[in-house]
Amino acid sequence: LLPLYQGYRVRGLLEMDFLQTTGTPPPSTASWDNPTPHLRQAWMDVETPEGGDLLAGKYWSLFGWQPYNLYSSVQIQAGPAEAYGLFPQARWYLIGHLEGTLLEPAVSIESEEPAFGLPSAVEGLKWAVPGWPGEAMIGATGKGTLPFSVGVSAIETPLSGWMTRGTGASASTSGFNEVAAAYAIDAFLPIVPAKYDNPDSTLTLSGEFTSGAGDGFQFPGLTWGMGNYGTGTPGTALPFGTGIANGNAFVPVQVQSWNLTLQYFFSDHARTSVALGIAHVSAGNLASQADAVGPSSLFGGSLSNGMAKYLLPYNRNQYLHADLWHDFTP
Template sequence: MPVTSKWDVTAYGMVEFDIMHDSTQSFGESVGATVIQTDDTYAGTHGRTHFTARNSRFGVRVNAPEYAGIKTTATLELDFFGSQAPNIAEAPMVSSGTFRMRQAFIKAEAGSVEVLIGQYYQLFGWQPFFSPATSSFFPLVNQVFGRMPQVRLGYSLKTDPLNLEIAAAANKGPQRDSEIPDVHAGLRVGFNGWKGIHTLGAGGMLHNPLTIGVSGAYRHFKVRELSAAPVYSRSGHGYGLSVGAMVPIIPASSLDDPGNALTLTGSFFTGTGIADLVGVAGNVPPPALPDGTAFAPNIDNGLVTYDASGRLKTLGWTGWMVGLQYYLPPAGRVSVAANYTQGWSDHLTAENGYSDLRTAFSESRYVDGTVFVDITPAIRAGLSYQYSHQTFPDDVTADNGRTKLSLYCFF
C-alpha cells in the first residue's frame, strides 16, 4: 500500500483584474503582435475601454517521494485566457473566459541532470527567466515567448563563483505535416558574486545572480506545392538565435531586502521562419494561385511563403528588447519598470510585393512604463502606460496608446 503522507501538494495561483483604455479599437485584452488599425479607418480613429479578469489562473504542483535519488515533480497550470470564437458577443467574450492549459509537465531530477516532459516555456530564449517586469500581457511585441509540448534534457553545474546550465529540447513544431520536431538548445551562465532582484511580468520578485543566456532553434517546414490540387511538397528550413541578459546594476543581498535594487533585463533575437516564437505579426497571406483563386497551405500564415517564381521562402525577423526595474527604498514595496522593444522583417517590403499588406507589419516599436505597489504581501496594484507603433511595407504607420490599471492577488 503506498505511503501517501510523503507526497507534497501545493496549490497556487492568481486572481487578476484589469481595466484598459486604448486610443484605437485594434486590441482585445492583449496587445502582442496584433495589427494596429490605421487612421483612415473607423477603428483607427476611435478608442475603447476594456474590463477583464481572464488572466486569472490556478495551478497545482505535486512533489513525489524521492526514489533512488530521483526527485519527481508534476505541475498543472490553467487560466481563462483561451481563444474565443470570432465575432463573439460582448458579454460572453469576457464573462465566459475559455479555460486554457498553460503548463502541464513532469520534471525528474537526479543530481545535476534534469528531464522535463510536457508543456512548458520554450527553451529558445531561456524563457521565462529574461522576461521583463510589466503589467502588459505576454508576449510583448518583439519578445521571445511561448509554451509548447516538449521533451527536454538539461545539465547544471553549481559552484560558488558561477552556475552553468546546458539544455536541449525537442519541441512540437509549428507544422505537424513537417514530420520533424523543432530542436532547441541553450547555454546559460550565472555569476553568483553579483545578485539582484527581478520580476517576471507582474509576478513576485526573484533573487538571482547576474545571468547571460544563449540559445538557438532549428525547424523544418514541408508545405503543399503552390497548386489547386497539390501532389508534391516544397521544403524549407528555419532557425533562430537568441541572447538574453539579467544584470543587477544595483545588487541586493537577499529577497527580503529589495530596497534600492536596480536591474536591467535584455534580449536579442534574429532568425527566419520564427514569427510564432518572437511576438511579431504572423498574418502574412499566401500568394494566390495563377488563376487568381486562394491557395490553402497546410501551415499557419507568417512563417513561410511562395515568391513570384514559386519558390518556398521563410520570413526573417530581427528584434531586441531592454528593460529597467527599480525597487524603491526602504522596503521595495513600490517599484517602477520601463521597457522598450523594436523589431523588423527582411522580407515584408514593397519591393517584394507587399505594398498593400495591412494584416501584418514590417517594423514595430513598443514602449511601456509601470508602477507597482505591494499593498500587502499578497495584493499588488499596477498602473501602466503602453505605446505601440507599427510600420507597414509601404511606410504607412499606425499608433496605439494604452492606459492599464491592474490588481493582483497571489496565493
C-alpha cells in the same frame, strides 16, 4: 514535489486558465468574450543523482531561456518583441557548479506548431553568478531575486507544407521542406545588487536579442499584418507569419528582435517597483517579398494606386513602456 529518494526527485505542475493568446493557437471558437479552458502548463521534472534533469510536458520554450528573461511590463503577455511560448516538449538540462558560478547546458525537442510537421530542436547554455543578485519583476506578475546571468540559445525548425496554384481542373500542388534557424542572447545585470539577502533599492538591467528565420511563432500575435493562418496558396501567410509562399518557393520571414528594460525595486516594506523599457522587432526580407508577391495576395486589397504595397504588410514594430507595480497583499 516528492521527497528525495536515492538521489531521485520528481516534481510537476498543472496550470489552467481562460486566456487564449498566450503562446499557443486557440480553438477557432474561442475569443475574449467566449473563452474556453486552456491548458497552460502540464509538466513533470525528474531530478537524477548525476545525469541532470529530465523534463517532459507542456512548458516554457528553451529559446530565449523563458520565462526568466521575459521583460517587465504590466500589459497582458506576451509583449511586442518578446520570445514567449509554452509548448509540448522533452528536455534535458544539467546545472553544474564552476568556482562559485552556475553553468547550465540544455537541449530540448519542442512541438512548436502542428502545421510544421516535425518538432523543433533547441539548444541552450546559461552562465549565472548567484553571489550577484537583483530583485526584478518577470513579465506581468512574477517577482523574484535573480542572479547575474548570460544565456545563449538556438532553434532549428523543420518547415514543411504544400502550395496550391490555379483553381479547378488546372489546380496543381507542390510541397516544400526545409529547416530554418534562429538564435537568442539574453542577459540579466544587477547594476545595484541586493546585499545580504536584502532586495531593497536594487537596480537591474535586462535585455534580449534574437535573429534568424522561421521563428515568428515564438512571438505570439506577430503576423506582420498578414493574418495568422492562410490557405496555403501562393502569397498567403503560413501560421504565425513564419513565411510566405511566393510562386514555387516558400520563403521564411527573417525576424530580428531586441528589448531592454531598466527596473528599480524600492524595498520589501514599500513593495513597489518601477520599470522603463523599449522593445523592437523587424522583418529583414518582408518588404522585398511583399513587393514581389503583390498587395492583393497579402490581404492588401486591390488599390489601383499601389499604396497598399507599401502599407501592408508592416515590417517593424517598436514598443516603449513605463510600468509601476505595488503589492497590495495584506
